[in-house]
Amino acid sequence: MPSDAEEKSEDKARGNGEWITIEFLQELLDGEEGVRVVEREVSDAVGAGDNYLSIMYQVRAVVENAKTGRREDRVFLVKGLPSAKILRDVVxxxxxxxxxxxxxxxxxxxxxxxxxxxxxxxxxxxxxxxxxxxxxxxxxxxxxxxxxxxxxxxxxxxxxxxxxxxxxxxxxxxxxxxxxxxxxxxxxxxxxxxxxxxxxxxxxxxxxxxxxxxxxxxxxxxxxxxxxxxxxxxxxxxxxxxxxxxxxxxxxxxxxxxxxxxxxxxxxxxxxxxxxxxxxxxxxxxxxxxxxxxxxxxxxxxxxxxxxxxxxxxxxxxxxxxxxxxxxxxxxxxxxxxxxxxxxxxxxxxxxxxxxxxxxxxxxxxxxxxxxxxxxxxxxxxxxxxxxxxxxxxxxxxxxxxxxxxxxxxxxxxxxxxxxxxxxxxxxxxxxxxxxxxx
Incomplete structure:
Protein backbone atom coordinates (compact mmCIF):
# COMPACT_ATOMS: atom_id res chain seq x y z
CA MET A 1 0.00 0.00 0.00
CA PRO A 2 1.49 3.40 -0.96
CA SER A 3 2.31 5.82 1.83
CA ASP A 4 0.60 9.20 2.18
CA ALA A 5 3.71 10.84 0.70
CA GLU A 6 3.65 8.47 -2.29
CA GLU A 7 -0.06 9.10 -2.89
CA LYS A 8 0.55 12.84 -2.74
CA SER A 9 3.45 12.48 -5.17
CA GLU A 10 1.34 10.42 -7.58
CA ASP A 11 -1.47 12.97 -7.34
CA LYS A 12 0.90 15.73 -8.44
CA ALA A 13 2.04 13.58 -11.35
CA ARG A 14 -1.45 13.22 -12.78
CA GLY A 15 -1.92 15.00 -16.06
CA ASN A 16 -4.83 17.29 -15.17
CA GLY A 17 -3.10 19.84 -12.94
CA GLU A 18 -6.04 19.96 -10.53
CA TRP A 19 -3.62 20.06 -7.62
CA ILE A 20 -2.45 23.51 -8.74
CA THR A 21 -5.06 25.30 -6.65
CA ILE A 22 -5.59 28.94 -5.78
CA GLU A 23 -4.18 28.12 -2.34
CA PHE A 24 -1.02 26.69 -3.93
CA LEU A 25 -0.54 29.82 -6.04
CA GLN A 26 -1.19 32.05 -3.04
CA GLU A 27 1.71 30.37 -1.25
CA LEU A 28 4.00 31.21 -4.19
CA LEU A 29 3.15 34.90 -3.73
CA ASP A 30 3.38 34.98 0.06
CA GLY A 31 6.30 37.37 -0.18
CA GLU A 32 4.11 40.00 -1.85
CA GLU A 33 2.09 41.84 0.75
CA GLY A 34 -1.56 42.54 0.01
CA VAL A 35 -1.81 40.34 -3.09
CA ARG A 36 -4.60 37.78 -3.38
CA VAL A 37 -5.08 35.12 -6.07
CA VAL A 38 -8.72 35.10 -7.18
CA GLU A 39 -8.71 32.97 -10.35
CA ARG A 40 -6.47 30.45 -12.06
CA GLU A 41 -6.32 28.59 -15.36
CA VAL A 42 -4.07 25.57 -15.96
CA SER A 43 -2.97 24.19 -19.35
CA ASP A 44 -0.23 21.90 -20.66
CA ALA A 45 2.98 23.80 -21.33
CA VAL A 46 4.55 21.31 -23.77
CA GLY A 47 3.35 18.85 -26.38
CA ALA A 48 3.92 15.15 -26.96
CA GLY A 49 7.60 14.24 -27.22
CA ASP A 50 8.77 17.61 -25.88
CA ASN A 51 9.45 16.51 -22.31
CA TYR A 52 9.78 13.16 -20.53
CA LEU A 53 11.30 13.50 -17.07
CA SER A 54 8.68 15.93 -15.75
CA ILE A 55 5.20 17.22 -16.41
CA MET A 56 4.89 20.95 -17.01
CA TYR A 57 1.93 23.30 -16.86
CA GLN A 58 1.40 26.90 -17.81
CA VAL A 59 -0.65 28.59 -15.09
CA ARG A 60 -2.44 31.91 -15.54
CA ALA A 61 -3.43 33.49 -12.25
CA VAL A 62 -5.55 36.59 -11.71
CA VAL A 63 -4.26 38.45 -8.66
CA GLU A 64 -5.96 41.30 -6.85
CA ASN A 65 -4.33 44.10 -4.90
CA ALA A 66 -6.07 44.26 -1.51
CA LYS A 67 -5.64 48.05 -1.22
CA THR A 68 -6.59 49.21 -4.70
CA GLY A 69 -8.75 46.32 -5.87
CA ARG A 70 -6.81 46.36 -9.13
CA ARG A 71 -6.45 43.00 -10.86
CA GLU A 72 -3.66 41.75 -13.10
CA ASP A 73 -2.60 38.51 -14.77
CA ARG A 74 0.44 36.54 -13.64
CA VAL A 75 1.84 33.59 -15.57
CA PHE A 76 3.89 30.75 -14.08
CA LEU A 77 5.34 27.49 -15.27
CA VAL A 78 4.76 24.73 -12.73
CA LYS A 79 6.82 21.57 -13.03
CA GLY A 80 6.11 18.26 -11.30
CA LEU A 81 6.98 14.58 -11.51
CA PRO A 82 6.19 12.76 -14.78
CA SER A 83 2.83 11.03 -14.93
CA ALA A 84 4.19 7.69 -16.20
CA LYS A 85 5.15 5.50 -13.23
CA ILE A 86 8.20 4.03 -14.95
CA LEU A 87 9.60 7.54 -15.54
CA ARG A 88 8.59 8.71 -12.09
CA ASP A 89 10.54 5.80 -10.61
CA VAL A 90 13.61 6.81 -12.64
CA VAL A 91 13.33 10.41 -11.43
Missing amino acids: EDYGIFRKELYTYNVCLPAMKRIMEEYMPDEMDSFIAAGSYPCREPNVLALEDLKLSGYKMAHRRKQLDFRHTVVTLASLARFHALSVRLVKSMPEVTEVYLRDEFYSREKRHMVYPHVAKAVKSWLKVMQEDEAIRTLLPDVAKATKKSTDKMIRAVSHRDGSFTALTHGDSWTNNFMYRYDADGRVVHAKIVDFQLTRYSTPVLDLLFLFVTSTRPEVMAESFPELVAAYHKALISDMTKLRLDPDCFPSLEEIYAEIKARSISGIISMVIQTAVVVAKPSDAANFENVDAEEMEKSEDHILEKNFRDDYYKEVVFKYLKLFQEWGYLKSAEEMPVEDSNESSSPS
Whole structure:
Protein backbone atom coordinates (compact mmCIF):
# COMPACT_ATOMS: atom_id res chain seq x y z
CA MET A 1 0.00 0.00 0.00
CA PRO A 2 1.49 3.40 -0.96
CA SER A 3 2.31 5.82 1.83
CA ASP A 4 0.60 9.20 2.18
CA ALA A 5 3.71 10.84 0.70
CA GLU A 6 3.65 8.47 -2.29
CA GLU A 7 -0.06 9.10 -2.89
CA LYS A 8 0.55 12.84 -2.74
CA SER A 9 3.45 12.48 -5.17
CA GLU A 10 1.34 10.42 -7.58
CA ASP A 11 -1.47 12.97 -7.34
CA LYS A 12 0.90 15.73 -8.44
CA ALA A 13 2.04 13.58 -11.35
CA ARG A 14 -1.45 13.22 -12.78
CA GLY A 15 -1.92 15.00 -16.06
CA ASN A 16 -4.83 17.29 -15.17
CA GLY A 17 -3.10 19.84 -12.94
CA GLU A 18 -6.04 19.96 -10.53
CA TRP A 19 -3.62 20.06 -7.62
CA ILE A 20 -2.45 23.51 -8.74
CA THR A 21 -5.06 25.30 -6.65
CA ILE A 22 -5.59 28.94 -5.78
CA GLU A 23 -4.18 28.12 -2.34
CA PHE A 24 -1.02 26.69 -3.93
CA LEU A 25 -0.54 29.82 -6.04
CA GLN A 26 -1.19 32.05 -3.04
CA GLU A 27 1.71 30.37 -1.25
CA LEU A 28 4.00 31.21 -4.19
CA LEU A 29 3.15 34.90 -3.73
CA ASP A 30 3.38 34.98 0.06
CA GLY A 31 6.30 37.37 -0.18
CA GLU A 32 4.11 40.00 -1.85
CA GLU A 33 2.09 41.84 0.75
CA GLY A 34 -1.56 42.54 0.01
CA VAL A 35 -1.81 40.34 -3.09
CA ARG A 36 -4.60 37.78 -3.38
CA VAL A 37 -5.08 35.12 -6.07
CA VAL A 38 -8.72 35.10 -7.18
CA GLU A 39 -8.71 32.97 -10.35
CA ARG A 40 -6.47 30.45 -12.06
CA GLU A 41 -6.32 28.59 -15.36
CA VAL A 42 -4.07 25.57 -15.96
CA SER A 43 -2.97 24.19 -19.35
CA ASP A 44 -0.23 21.90 -20.66
CA ALA A 45 2.98 23.80 -21.33
CA VAL A 46 4.55 21.31 -23.77
CA GLY A 47 3.35 18.85 -26.38
CA ALA A 48 3.92 15.15 -26.96
CA GLY A 49 7.60 14.24 -27.22
CA ASP A 50 8.77 17.61 -25.88
CA ASN A 51 9.45 16.51 -22.31
CA TYR A 52 9.78 13.16 -20.53
CA LEU A 53 11.30 13.50 -17.07
CA SER A 54 8.68 15.93 -15.75
CA ILE A 55 5.20 17.22 -16.41
CA MET A 56 4.89 20.95 -17.01
CA TYR A 57 1.93 23.30 -16.86
CA GLN A 58 1.40 26.90 -17.81
CA VAL A 59 -0.65 28.59 -15.09
CA ARG A 60 -2.44 31.91 -15.54
CA ALA A 61 -3.43 33.49 -12.25
CA VAL A 62 -5.55 36.59 -11.71
CA VAL A 63 -4.26 38.45 -8.66
CA GLU A 64 -5.96 41.30 -6.85
CA ASN A 65 -4.33 44.10 -4.90
CA ALA A 66 -6.07 44.26 -1.51
CA LYS A 67 -5.64 48.05 -1.22
CA THR A 68 -6.59 49.21 -4.70
CA GLY A 69 -8.75 46.32 -5.87
CA ARG A 70 -6.81 46.36 -9.13
CA ARG A 71 -6.45 43.00 -10.86
CA GLU A 72 -3.66 41.75 -13.10
CA ASP A 73 -2.60 38.51 -14.77
CA ARG A 74 0.44 36.54 -13.64
CA VAL A 75 1.84 33.59 -15.57
CA PHE A 76 3.89 30.75 -14.08
CA LEU A 77 5.34 27.49 -15.27
CA VAL A 78 4.76 24.73 -12.73
CA LYS A 79 6.82 21.57 -13.03
CA GLY A 80 6.11 18.26 -11.30
CA LEU A 81 6.98 14.58 -11.51
CA PRO A 82 6.19 12.76 -14.78
CA SER A 83 2.83 11.03 -14.93
CA ALA A 84 4.19 7.69 -16.20
CA LYS A 85 5.15 5.50 -13.23
CA ILE A 86 8.20 4.03 -14.95
CA LEU A 87 9.60 7.54 -15.54
CA ARG A 88 8.59 8.71 -12.09
CA ASP A 89 10.54 5.80 -10.61
CA VAL A 90 13.61 6.81 -12.64
CA VAL A 91 13.33 10.41 -11.43
CA GLU A 92 13.04 9.31 -7.81
CA ASP A 93 15.63 6.49 -7.93
CA TYR A 94 18.31 8.79 -9.34
CA GLY A 95 17.40 11.85 -7.27
CA ILE A 96 16.76 13.83 -10.45
CA PHE A 97 14.18 16.20 -9.02
CA ARG A 98 16.10 16.69 -5.77
CA LYS A 99 19.11 17.73 -7.82
CA GLU A 100 17.10 20.19 -9.91
CA LEU A 101 15.49 21.72 -6.82
CA TYR A 102 18.97 22.22 -5.36
CA THR A 103 20.11 23.85 -8.59
CA TYR A 104 17.23 26.34 -8.64
CA ASN A 105 17.14 27.00 -4.90
CA VAL A 106 20.88 27.12 -4.14
CA CYS A 107 23.21 27.16 -7.15
CA LEU A 108 21.46 29.50 -9.57
CA PRO A 109 20.80 32.22 -6.96
CA ALA A 110 24.48 31.97 -5.97
CA MET A 111 25.51 32.23 -9.63
CA LYS A 112 23.29 35.28 -10.00
CA ARG A 113 25.05 36.93 -7.07
CA ILE A 114 28.39 36.09 -8.70
CA MET A 115 27.27 37.78 -11.92
CA GLU A 116 26.09 40.82 -9.98
CA GLU A 117 29.57 41.09 -8.48
CA TYR A 118 31.74 40.36 -11.50
CA MET A 119 29.51 41.06 -14.53
CA PRO A 120 26.87 43.59 -13.40
CA ASP A 121 26.38 45.01 -16.89
CA GLU A 122 25.37 41.60 -18.26
CA MET A 123 22.58 40.63 -15.85
CA ASP A 124 20.00 40.68 -18.63
CA SER A 125 21.81 37.69 -20.13
CA PHE A 126 21.66 35.49 -17.03
CA ILE A 127 21.54 31.84 -18.04
CA ALA A 128 18.25 30.66 -16.49
CA ALA A 129 14.66 31.50 -15.70
CA GLY A 130 13.77 32.84 -12.27
CA SER A 131 12.00 30.62 -9.76
CA TYR A 132 9.49 31.12 -6.96
CA PRO A 133 9.85 29.71 -3.44
CA CYS A 134 7.71 26.58 -3.24
CA ARG A 135 7.10 24.50 -0.12
CA GLU A 136 5.62 21.55 -1.98
CA PRO A 137 8.07 18.63 -2.46
CA ASN A 138 8.93 17.65 -6.04
CA VAL A 139 7.41 20.83 -7.48
CA LEU A 140 9.11 23.79 -9.16
CA ALA A 141 7.46 27.10 -10.00
CA LEU A 142 9.30 29.13 -12.65
CA GLU A 143 8.87 32.37 -14.53
CA ASP A 144 7.43 31.95 -18.02
CA LEU A 145 10.18 33.16 -20.33
CA LYS A 146 7.70 33.62 -23.17
CA LEU A 147 6.57 36.81 -21.45
CA SER A 148 10.10 38.16 -21.95
CA GLY A 149 10.08 37.30 -25.64
CA TYR A 150 11.85 33.95 -25.46
CA LYS A 151 10.77 31.19 -27.81
CA MET A 152 11.51 27.51 -28.29
CA ALA A 153 13.30 26.29 -31.40
CA HIS A 154 11.88 23.46 -33.51
CA ARG A 155 13.45 20.28 -32.14
CA ARG A 156 12.81 18.22 -35.29
CA LYS A 157 14.31 20.85 -37.61
CA GLN A 158 17.36 21.12 -35.32
CA LEU A 159 19.61 24.15 -34.88
CA ASP A 160 21.42 26.20 -37.49
CA PHE A 161 24.90 27.65 -36.98
CA ARG A 162 23.81 30.86 -35.25
CA HIS A 163 21.44 29.10 -32.81
CA THR A 164 24.18 26.61 -31.96
CA VAL A 165 26.72 29.36 -31.27
CA VAL A 166 24.28 31.22 -29.01
CA THR A 167 23.49 27.97 -27.16
CA LEU A 168 27.19 27.25 -26.71
CA ALA A 169 27.68 30.74 -25.27
CA SER A 170 25.05 30.09 -22.59
CA LEU A 171 26.56 26.71 -21.77
CA ALA A 172 30.00 28.32 -21.55
CA ARG A 173 28.65 30.93 -19.12
CA PHE A 174 27.05 28.21 -16.98
CA HIS A 175 30.32 26.28 -16.94
CA ALA A 176 32.39 29.38 -16.09
CA LEU A 177 30.02 30.53 -13.34
CA SER A 178 30.12 27.06 -11.82
CA VAL A 179 33.92 27.16 -11.60
CA ARG A 180 33.71 30.40 -9.63
CA LEU A 181 30.84 28.95 -7.55
CA VAL A 182 32.86 25.88 -6.57
CA LYS A 183 35.66 28.15 -5.33
CA SER A 184 33.33 29.62 -2.71
CA MET A 185 30.98 26.65 -2.20
CA PRO A 186 33.02 23.46 -2.76
CA GLU A 187 30.27 21.39 -1.13
CA VAL A 188 28.08 21.72 -4.23
CA THR A 189 30.27 19.22 -6.07
CA GLU A 190 29.12 16.45 -3.73
CA VAL A 191 25.50 17.03 -4.72
CA TYR A 192 26.29 16.54 -8.39
CA LEU A 193 28.51 13.52 -7.84
CA ARG A 194 25.70 11.73 -5.97
CA ASP A 195 22.76 9.89 -7.56
CA GLU A 196 24.61 9.78 -10.86
CA PHE A 197 22.77 7.98 -13.67
CA TYR A 198 25.97 6.59 -15.14
CA SER A 199 27.84 5.38 -12.08
CA ARG A 200 29.59 2.21 -11.02
CA GLU A 201 27.17 1.89 -8.10
CA LYS A 202 24.10 2.00 -10.35
CA ARG A 203 25.54 0.09 -13.27
CA HIS A 204 23.14 -2.81 -12.70
CA MET A 205 20.22 -0.42 -13.24
CA VAL A 206 21.63 1.33 -16.29
CA TYR A 207 23.12 -1.68 -18.08
CA PRO A 208 19.85 -3.28 -19.30
CA HIS A 209 18.63 0.06 -20.67
CA VAL A 210 21.79 0.94 -22.62
CA ALA A 211 22.64 -2.59 -23.77
CA LYS A 212 19.13 -3.24 -25.04
CA ALA A 213 18.96 0.08 -26.86
CA VAL A 214 22.28 -0.54 -28.61
CA LYS A 215 21.32 -4.11 -29.54
CA SER A 216 17.95 -2.99 -30.91
CA TRP A 217 19.53 -0.09 -32.81
CA LEU A 218 22.13 -2.34 -34.47
CA LYS A 219 19.38 -4.75 -35.50
CA VAL A 220 17.15 -2.04 -36.98
CA MET A 221 20.01 -0.34 -38.82
CA GLN A 222 20.78 -3.57 -40.67
CA GLU A 223 17.71 -2.65 -42.72
CA ASP A 224 19.29 0.61 -43.93
CA GLU A 225 21.67 0.15 -46.86
CA ALA A 226 23.72 3.30 -46.18
CA ILE A 227 24.10 2.88 -42.41
CA ARG A 228 24.81 -0.84 -42.80
CA THR A 229 28.23 0.02 -44.23
CA LEU A 230 29.16 1.75 -40.95
CA LEU A 231 27.81 -0.89 -38.58
CA PRO A 232 31.03 -2.90 -38.11
CA ASP A 233 32.78 0.22 -36.79
CA VAL A 234 29.77 1.26 -34.69
CA ALA A 235 29.46 -2.24 -33.20
CA LYS A 236 33.12 -2.16 -32.15
CA ALA A 237 32.76 1.37 -30.76
CA THR A 238 29.69 0.45 -28.69
CA LYS A 239 31.03 -2.81 -27.29
CA LYS A 240 30.90 -2.57 -23.46
CA SER A 241 29.11 0.74 -23.98
CA THR A 242 27.70 0.89 -20.45
CA ASP A 243 31.16 0.70 -18.88
CA LYS A 244 32.52 3.15 -21.44
CA MET A 245 29.72 5.61 -20.67
CA ILE A 246 30.41 5.35 -16.95
CA ARG A 247 34.05 6.17 -17.63
CA ALA A 248 33.21 8.93 -20.13
CA VAL A 249 30.94 10.92 -17.82
CA SER A 250 33.03 10.46 -14.68
CA HIS A 251 34.98 13.24 -13.02
CA ARG A 252 38.72 12.84 -13.57
CA ASP A 253 41.47 14.66 -11.73
CA GLY A 254 43.56 16.71 -14.12
CA SER A 255 40.73 17.46 -16.56
CA PHE A 256 38.99 20.82 -16.72
CA THR A 257 35.87 20.25 -14.64
CA ALA A 258 32.68 22.21 -14.06
CA LEU A 259 28.99 21.72 -13.46
CA THR A 260 27.57 20.42 -16.72
CA HIS A 261 23.99 20.61 -17.89
CA GLY A 262 23.81 16.94 -18.85
CA ASP A 263 20.77 17.20 -21.14
CA SER A 264 21.63 19.96 -23.59
CA TRP A 265 19.10 19.36 -26.38
CA THR A 266 16.88 21.86 -28.18
CA ASN A 267 13.89 21.91 -25.85
CA ASN A 268 16.00 22.67 -22.80
CA PHE A 269 16.79 26.13 -24.17
CA MET A 270 14.66 29.13 -25.04
CA TYR A 271 15.81 31.84 -27.42
CA ARG A 272 15.46 35.61 -27.65
CA TYR A 273 15.58 37.44 -30.99
CA ASP A 274 16.30 41.03 -31.99
CA ALA A 275 14.07 43.25 -34.11
CA ASP A 276 15.49 41.69 -37.27
CA GLY A 277 14.68 38.16 -36.12
CA ARG A 278 18.30 37.29 -35.36
CA VAL A 279 18.81 35.06 -32.35
CA VAL A 280 20.80 36.88 -29.66
CA HIS A 281 20.53 34.91 -26.43
CA ALA A 282 19.58 31.51 -25.00
CA LYS A 283 18.38 30.63 -21.52
CA ILE A 284 18.57 27.16 -20.00
CA VAL A 285 15.21 25.87 -18.73
CA ASP A 286 16.01 22.45 -17.27
CA PHE A 287 18.63 21.21 -14.82
CA GLN A 288 17.52 17.65 -14.08
CA LEU A 289 20.68 15.85 -15.19
CA THR A 290 23.36 18.27 -14.03
CA ARG A 291 26.61 16.61 -13.03
CA TYR A 292 30.14 17.60 -12.03
CA SER A 293 32.40 16.53 -14.87
CA THR A 294 33.92 17.73 -18.13
CA PRO A 295 31.93 20.39 -20.05
CA VAL A 296 32.64 18.66 -23.37
CA LEU A 297 29.83 16.24 -22.49
CA ASP A 298 27.42 19.13 -23.04
CA LEU A 299 29.02 19.92 -26.38
CA LEU A 300 28.80 16.34 -27.61
CA PHE A 301 25.18 16.02 -26.50
CA LEU A 302 24.17 19.29 -28.16
CA PHE A 303 26.01 18.50 -31.39
CA VAL A 304 24.56 15.01 -31.97
CA THR A 305 21.00 15.67 -30.80
CA SER A 306 20.29 19.21 -31.85
CA THR A 307 22.76 20.71 -34.33
CA ARG A 308 22.02 20.02 -37.97
CA PRO A 309 24.58 17.56 -39.35
CA GLU A 310 25.24 19.89 -42.29
CA VAL A 311 26.32 22.58 -39.82
CA MET A 312 28.56 20.08 -38.05
CA ALA A 313 30.16 19.05 -41.34
CA GLU A 314 30.79 22.60 -42.48
CA SER A 315 31.56 24.39 -39.23
CA PHE A 316 32.65 22.01 -36.46
CA PRO A 317 36.00 23.79 -35.81
CA GLU A 318 34.22 27.17 -35.73
CA LEU A 319 31.66 25.86 -33.23
CA VAL A 320 34.29 24.46 -30.87
CA ALA A 321 36.31 27.66 -31.18
CA ALA A 322 33.22 29.77 -30.44
CA TYR A 323 32.57 27.78 -27.27
CA HIS A 324 36.19 28.06 -26.16
CA LYS A 325 36.28 31.80 -26.83
CA ALA A 326 33.07 32.36 -24.82
CA LEU A 327 34.33 30.19 -21.96
CA ILE A 328 37.70 31.94 -21.67
CA SER A 329 36.04 35.36 -21.96
CA ASP A 330 33.67 34.62 -19.07
CA MET A 331 36.35 32.97 -16.92
CA THR A 332 38.47 36.09 -17.43
CA LYS A 333 35.59 38.37 -16.41
CA LEU A 334 35.10 36.22 -13.31
CA ARG A 335 38.80 36.76 -12.46
CA LEU A 336 39.60 33.08 -12.32
CA ASP A 337 43.19 31.89 -12.34
CA PRO A 338 44.39 31.65 -15.97
CA ASP A 339 46.28 28.50 -15.00
CA CYS A 340 42.93 26.68 -14.83
CA PHE A 341 41.83 27.83 -18.30
CA PRO A 342 41.58 24.88 -20.71
CA SER A 343 43.29 25.31 -24.06
CA LEU A 344 41.47 24.76 -27.33
CA GLU A 345 43.62 21.68 -27.90
CA GLU A 346 42.54 20.27 -24.52
CA ILE A 347 38.88 20.76 -25.44
CA TYR A 348 39.41 18.82 -28.68
CA ALA A 349 41.29 16.07 -26.86
CA GLU A 350 38.48 15.69 -24.31
CA ILE A 351 35.84 15.53 -27.04
CA LYS A 352 37.70 12.71 -28.75
CA ALA A 353 38.48 10.86 -25.51
CA ARG A 354 34.80 10.91 -24.48
CA SER A 355 33.31 10.41 -27.94
CA ILE A 356 31.39 7.32 -26.77
CA SER A 357 29.10 9.76 -24.95
CA GLY A 358 28.19 11.35 -28.27
CA ILE A 359 27.69 7.98 -29.94
CA ILE A 360 25.32 6.65 -27.26
CA SER A 361 23.45 9.97 -27.18
CA MET A 362 23.16 9.75 -30.96
CA VAL A 363 21.68 6.26 -30.74
CA ILE A 364 19.21 6.88 -27.90
CA GLN A 365 18.48 10.55 -27.28
CA THR A 366 18.56 11.75 -30.90
CA ALA A 367 15.85 9.22 -31.70
CA VAL A 368 13.70 10.93 -29.08
CA VAL A 369 14.63 14.49 -30.04
CA VAL A 370 13.76 14.25 -33.74
CA ALA A 371 10.70 12.00 -33.31
CA LYS A 372 7.41 13.12 -34.81
CA PRO A 373 4.88 14.10 -32.12
CA SER A 374 2.73 11.17 -33.25
CA ASP A 375 5.69 8.81 -32.71
CA ALA A 376 6.72 10.13 -29.29
CA ALA A 377 7.47 7.25 -26.93
CA ASN A 378 4.50 6.68 -24.62
CA PHE A 379 5.52 5.41 -21.19
CA GLU A 380 2.13 5.82 -19.52
CA ASN A 381 1.17 2.15 -19.33
CA VAL A 382 4.64 0.64 -19.55
CA ASP A 383 5.63 -1.80 -16.83
CA ALA A 384 9.35 -1.78 -16.02
CA GLU A 385 9.64 -5.56 -15.62
CA GLU A 386 7.69 -6.26 -18.81
CA MET A 387 9.79 -3.75 -20.75
CA GLU A 388 12.97 -5.43 -19.50
CA LYS A 389 11.73 -8.87 -20.57
CA SER A 390 10.49 -7.74 -23.97
CA GLU A 391 12.65 -8.47 -27.02
CA ASP A 392 11.62 -5.14 -28.56
CA HIS A 393 12.93 -1.78 -27.38
CA ILE A 394 10.44 1.03 -26.80
CA LEU A 395 12.34 3.26 -29.26
CA GLU A 396 12.38 0.82 -32.20
CA LYS A 397 9.69 2.84 -33.97
CA ASN A 398 11.82 5.96 -33.57
CA PHE A 399 14.90 4.13 -34.86
CA ARG A 400 12.99 3.46 -38.09
CA ASP A 401 12.10 7.10 -38.66
CA ASP A 402 13.51 8.18 -42.03
CA TYR A 403 14.69 11.59 -40.82
CA TYR A 404 16.37 10.05 -37.79
CA LYS A 405 18.24 7.57 -39.98
CA GLU A 406 19.24 10.37 -42.33
CA VAL A 407 20.79 12.55 -39.61
CA VAL A 408 22.39 9.63 -37.76
CA PHE A 409 24.09 8.44 -40.94
CA LYS A 410 25.58 11.91 -41.43
CA TYR A 411 26.73 12.14 -37.80
CA LEU A 412 28.30 8.67 -37.94
CA LYS A 413 30.15 9.47 -41.16
CA LEU A 414 31.64 12.51 -39.44
CA PHE A 415 32.57 10.53 -36.34
CA GLN A 416 34.23 7.93 -38.54
CA GLU A 417 36.10 10.61 -40.50
CA TRP A 418 37.28 12.38 -37.32
CA GLY A 419 38.45 9.14 -35.70
CA TYR A 420 35.82 9.26 -32.95
CA LEU A 421 34.47 5.77 -33.64
CA LYS A 422 38.00 4.41 -33.38
CA SER A 423 38.60 6.37 -30.19
CA ALA A 424 35.44 4.92 -28.64
CA GLU A 425 36.47 1.42 -29.71
CA GLU A 426 39.85 1.78 -28.01
CA MET A 427 38.53 3.39 -24.84
CA PRO A 428 39.78 1.45 -21.79
CA VAL A 429 37.16 0.29 -19.29
CA GLU A 430 37.25 -1.19 -15.83
CA ASP A 431 36.55 -4.89 -15.54
CA SER A 432 33.08 -5.80 -14.30
CA ASN A 433 31.04 -8.97 -14.00
CA GLU A 434 29.25 -8.13 -17.21
CA SER A 435 32.14 -6.59 -19.14
CA SER A 436 32.39 -9.58 -21.41
CA SER A 437 28.92 -8.88 -22.80
CA PRO A 438 28.66 -6.77 -25.96
CA SER A 439 27.16 -3.70 -24.35
